[in-house]
Amino acid sequence: MIDKIINLRNNVKRENRPDQYVSLWFEDEPYKNKREKSMVLVLRTRGCFWFYHSGCTMCGYYNDTNPTNVTDEDLLKQVERAKEKYSGEKIVKIYNSGSFFDRNEISQEMQLKILNTFSDAERIIVETRPEFINERMLENFYEFKNKIMIAIGLESSNDEILENSINKGFKVDNYKRAAELLLEKNFALKTYVLLKPPFLSEKKSIDDAISSIEFASQYSEIISLNPVNIQNNTLVEYLWRKGYYRSPWLWSVVEVLKRTAYLKKVVSFPTGPGKERGAHNCGKCDDEIIHAIEEFSFKQDIDILNNIKECDCKKNWKYIIEMEDLTFSTIGVQ
């Protein structure tokens, strides 16, 4: 599997634009039980160190990374340009196709500079793998303790799935250690849970997402359920092209949200929903369900999910849930 991921990645032609951020947009974000405006900035860096080993089976962020190192001066230009677009949104999300706290991607000086640049925001969300969270490093960010939310992609609380379906490169215990430390030091944690990594049936992926959410909820202020969307040059895309993978049903997203709604902290904003590469149903009912999922994510009102109109395709989905495990096999995938 690792060889396949690496081969697929070798085909990628990355753009060398070290002083240009990848993208910037505005979107609503649930914050303190309200719908608030946020600015999302994707910085261009060399990207996640895990890409250079192999990478996660569903992750296509590598496509947006820079083939050469990005210097502090380059990053400063990216951030200054982004600052020009910022108009006081309460929330700023700063992503870098990897780990914000990995000093090989962003030097510590720049990490602090970036946070200071957007210190007018009430909340700044950054992403990292758990390896980069430790006591000493958190001390350096103490002044931002009430401002930053640290997002970690746990994906699954099952080590076997982390290893064999996602190739995550860390274990649940690594997440647990980082999450416990964040909790102890009063830093807010957001956890991403993946719905339907490859080699899992629809039913198993629902069950795994639910148990992963329940596990992560003890540490997390918010949990984002991320249904897999099929990204370019990934193992998931390779399997999909061969007919061995279908992105999750929107009914599955609804099912997970309903069964974890009691936690009042699970949201989902699927990428590319209603499209073949994103979570989708039959095409007729997708729009209504996408809208309900979004509304639920802002309001945490389970009635929004319970009131979704039935569609004929729900029978097919139920049938798949009941039957797929009886026939499920990945034999033949090469």
Ligand code: SF4
């Ligand atoms: S750890 Fe995150 S950024 Fe790195 S390969 Fe996995 S999903 Fe992508």
Ligand SMILES: [Zn+2]
């Ligand atoms: Zn339908």
